[in-house]
Amino acid sequence: MDSCHHSFSSSFSRMKHFPRERVEQLLESSTGHAVICDNLEKVYPGKDGNPEKFAVRGLSLALPQGECFGMLGPNGAGKTTFINMMIGLIKPSSGTVYAQGMDIRTDMDMIYTNMGVCPQHDLLWEILTGREHLLFYGRLKNLKGADLTQAVEESLKSVNLFHGGVADKKAGKYSGGMKRRLSVAISLIGDPKVVYMDEPSTGLDPSSRSNLWNVVKRAKQDRAIILTTHSMEEAEHLCDRLGIFVDGSLQCIGNPKELKARYGGSYVFTMTTSSDNEEEVEHMVRRLSPNANRIYHLSGTQKFELPKQEVRIADVFQAVEKAKSRFTVYAWGLADTTLEDVFIKVAHTAQAFNVLS
Numbered sequence: 001m002d003s004c005h006h007s008f009s010s011s012f013s014r015m016k017h018f019p020r021e022r023v024e025q026l027l028e029s030s031t032g033h034a035v036i037c038d039n040l041e042k043v044y045p046g047k048d049g050n051p052e053k054f055a056v057r058g059l060s061l062a063l064p065q066g067e068c069f070g071m072l073g074p075n076g077a078g079k080t081t082f083i084n085m086m087i088g089l090i091k092p093s094s095g096t097v098y099a100q101g102m103d104i105r106t107d108m109d110m111i112y113t114n115m116g117v118c119p120q121h122d123l124l125w126e127i128l129t130g131r132e133h134l135l136f137y138g139r140l141k142n143l144k145g146a147d148l149t150q151a152v153e154e155s156l157k158s159v160n161l162f163h164g165g166v167a168d169k170k171a172g173k174y175s176g177g178m179k180r181r182l183s184v185a186i187s188l189i190g191d192p193k194v195v196y197m198d199e200p201s202t203g204l205d206p207s208s209r210s211n212l213w214n215v216v217k218r219a220k221q222d223r224a225i226i227l228t229t230h231s232m233e234e235a236e237h238l239c240d241r242l243g244i245f246v247d248g249s250l251q252c253i254g255n256p257k258e259l260k261a262r263y264g265g266s267y268v269f270t271m272t273t274s275s276d277n278e279e280e281v282e283h284m285v286r287r288l289s290p291n292a293n294r295i296y297h298l299s300g301t302q303k304f305e306l307p308k309q310e311v312r313i314a315d316v317f318q319a320v321e322k323a324k325s326r327f328t329v330y331a332w333g334l335a336d337t338t339l340e341d342v343f344i345k346v347a348h349t350a351q352a353f354n355v356l357s
C-alpha cells in the first residue's frame with residue numbers, strides 16, 4: 001500500500017479496501033508480501049441492549065518482508081482485536097488475511113508453523129527454565145535434534161539470556177526484563193516469517209528496553225513484524241511504517257518522518273520572562289507569525305504554536321536576540337513537532353469527527 005497517501009481531510013474517510021484484482025496481484029507478485037489484510041472486519045454482537053460494536057472496519061494493508069509495522073492507537077481502538085484475528089484467536093466477521101500467501105480462514109495450521117507471537121502479558125511457566133521454554137516452542141515449530149539445540153542456543157544468546165547460567169534458571173525467578181526478553185525469543189524461535197508483538201517493551205527499564213529493541217531490530221531483517229505500542233519513542237526507533245488506528249480503522253499510514261511532516265504543521269515556541277514582560281513577548285510572537293496560537297500560559301511562561309509556512313527559524317532567533325536586549329529572558333526554546341503531537345492530533349480529530357457523524 002502506498003505510504004501516507006491520505007490528505008488530512010480525507011484521512012477521516014474509511015481506508016478504502018483493495019479491489020479483488022489488486023489482492024490477487026499482491027498474492028502473485030514476486031516481491032513477496034508477508035502479510036496482506038483484505039478488507040478485514042470484526043463486529044461484536046450487541047449485548048444487554050447495547051448496539052453491536054464495530055471493532056475493526058474494513059482494514060486493508062500489505063506488508064513486505066523485512067518491514068516492521070507499528071500500530072499506534074488510543075485504548076479501545078481495536079488493535080488487539082485486529083491482532084487476535086490475524087493470529088487465529090478470533091474469526092473475522094468478513095474479509096481475510098493472507099500470511100505468506102496462506103489464508104487465515106482455511107490454512108491456520110500451516111500459518112502457525114511460520115508465525116511467532118509475543119503477547120502483551122508474558123505467558124510463561126514459572127517452573128520451566130528459559131531453555132526449556134525455547135525447546136518446547138522450538139519443537140512446536142517442527143525443529144528437532146541438532147537443529148533444535150542450535151536454534152535454542154542462538155536464541156538465548158540473541159536475547160542475552162545465555163551467559164552465567166541464566167538459561168537454566170526457572171522463569172519464575174526471572175526479572176520483568178528477562179521474562180520479556182524470553183517472550184520475544186519465543187516469538188522468534190524457528191525463524192518465523194511473520195511475527196506479532198503486542199507492546200513488547202511495556203514495563204521495562206530504559207536499559208532492558210534498549211537491549212530488547214536491538215533484538216527486534218536484528219530480527220526484522222528477514223521477516224515482517226507487526227507491533228503495537230503506546231510508546232512513540234519505540235515506534236520511531238523500530239518501525240519502518242506506522243499506522244494510527246482510531247475507532248476501528250487506520251486513519252493514516254506513513255514512516256515517522258512523513259507523518260510528522262504531513263500532520264505536524266507547526267513549531268512550538270516557548271519563552272519564560274517575568275510576568276511584566278508577557279505582553280511584549282506576545283507582541284513579538286504575533287509580529288513573527290500573525291496566526292500564532294497561544295497554547296499555554298502560566299506566570300511568565302508562554303507557549304505558542306507557530307504555523308511552519310509563516311515563520312523562518314532564523315527570524316525567530318533574531319527576534320529573541322532583540323528581545324533579550326530589551327528585557328530579561330529566563331529561558332526560551334523552539335521545538336519541532338513530535339510524533340506524540342501527531343498522534344494526539346490525528347486521534348482527537350478522528351474521534352471528534354466520528355462523534356459528529
Ligand SMILES: Nc1ncnc2c1ncn2[C@@H]1O[C@H](COP(=O)(O)OP(=O)(O)OP(=O)(O)O)[C@@H](O)[C@H]1O
Pocket residue numbers: 044045053054055073074075076077078079080081082
Ligand atoms: N468480546 C467483545 N465483545 C464486545 N466488545 C468487545 C469485545 N472485545 C473488545 N470489544 C470492544 O471492541 C473495541 C476494541 O477493543 P480492543 O481490545 O481491540 O482495543 P485495543 O485497541 O486493543 O485497546 P488497548 O490499547 O486498550 O489494548 C473496544 O471498544 C472494546 O470494548
